[in-house]
Amino acid sequence: MTSAVTVPTITEWCRGYLADLLDLPVAEVDPEADFDRLGVDSALAVSLLIEVEERYGVDIEPEELFENPTVAAVAGYVHERLR
Numbered sequence: 001m002t003s004a005v006t007v008p009t010i011t012e013w014c015r016g017y018l019a020d021l022l023d024l025p026v027a028e029v030d031p032e033a034d035f036d037r038l039g040v041d042s043a044l045a046v047s048l049l050i051e052v053e054e055r056y057g058v059d060i061e062p063e064e065l066f067e068n069p070t071v072a073a074v075a076g077y078v079h080e081r082l083r
Contacts, residue, residue, distance in 0.1 A: 005056070005082055010075035017051055018044070018071065031071040052078060 015029040021044050022029070029038060035045060042062075049060045052074070058081045060074070068077045 007075050007079045010078050011071055014071045014075055034069045
């Protein structure tokens with residue numbers, strides 16, 4: 001992946017991925033909501049991290065989710081590492 005991938009593109013992909021895992025409409029996955037408020041437990045979070053690495057080639061350590069506990073924060077983190 002290149003830096004041509006935008007934060008909104010990453011955000012929307014993450015929202016869709018989590019919506020599928022949580023069996024929710026994408027519109028209910030608020031990109032600014034903390035993962036715990038969305039119902040993302042540790043197993044789902046690890047699944048997201050694995051998919052992010054496979055899709056974007058960015059390795060996010062589980063500890064980083066404590067510093068980036070929202071879809072929007074994760075998207076920004078991934079985008080910065082693509083640059």
